[in-house]
Amino acid sequence: MMDTMTVTCPRCGSQTDERFYGPCTSCRTELRLKFEGEGRDVEVAEYVPKMNVTPNAVALKDD
Numbered sequence: 041m042m043d044t045m046t047v048t049c050p051r052c053g054s055q056t057d058e059r060f061y062g063p064c065t066s067c068r069t070e071l072r073l074k075f076e077g078e079g080r081d082v083e084v085a086e087y088v089p090k091m092n093v094t095p096n097a098v099a100l101k102d103d
Contacts, residue, residue, distance in 0.1 A: 042059050043059070044057040044058060044059055045057070045058065045059075047061050047062075049063055049064040049067055050062070050063065051063045051064070051067045052064065052066075052067055
């Protein structure tokens with residue numbers, strides 16, 4: 041198991057033992073429930089490249 045350190049939760053101010061600095065376990069759980077989102081499919085128009093680029097000289101060279 042990884043080492044833990046005693047930190048003060050920046051959200052609720054309680055002392056807790058955590059692996060990383062940040063919201064405590066109870067605050068993280070509460071935030072996940074509060075800001076729970078649903079995935080959705082987004083349709084995007086097909087990419088059509090612009091044709092304002094001139095061909096390079098090597099491509100136009102005749103043998």
